[in-house]
Amino acid sequence: LSPVQLHVSDRSSVTDKSSNPESPHSGFSGHGKIESTKQTETRRITHISAEQKRRFNIKLGFDTLHNLVTTLSSQPSIKISKATTLQKTAEYISKMQQE
Structure with a gap:
């Protein structure tokens, strides 16, 4: 039409x-x-x-970070949030770069 x-x-x-x-x-x-x-x-x-x-895979990545960062791996039984894991990882990397 x-x-x-x-x-x-x-x-x-x-x-x-x-x-x-x-x-x-x-x-x-x-x-x-x-x-x-x-x-x-x-x-x-x-x-x-x-x-x-x-x-x-995200959980595996956070678990790996938790094990690699000495300030986090020294307290394996304490549940740490993902945000804290990222903050502590950033602090750890900054500290390693300064050394």
Whole structure:
């Protein structure tokens, strides 16, 4: 329909084929929904796994810093926040650079 025909015709009779997932013109079918759900689930699981790996690597990095910095490793049983670990690490590096 041209813009003029669209304006003249009854708008309620004009349907958007892309809004109907069952429409043969939409590119989707009922079977496609199942595949899409499987893809979504796979992406979700992959995302969760990547996030767990990221958090594990961050924890490993902080544990390594905790063990390397002498002021932190002298108190292994005390739980130190990540912010404190970073502050103490920066102080330790500054001290080492001055020596």
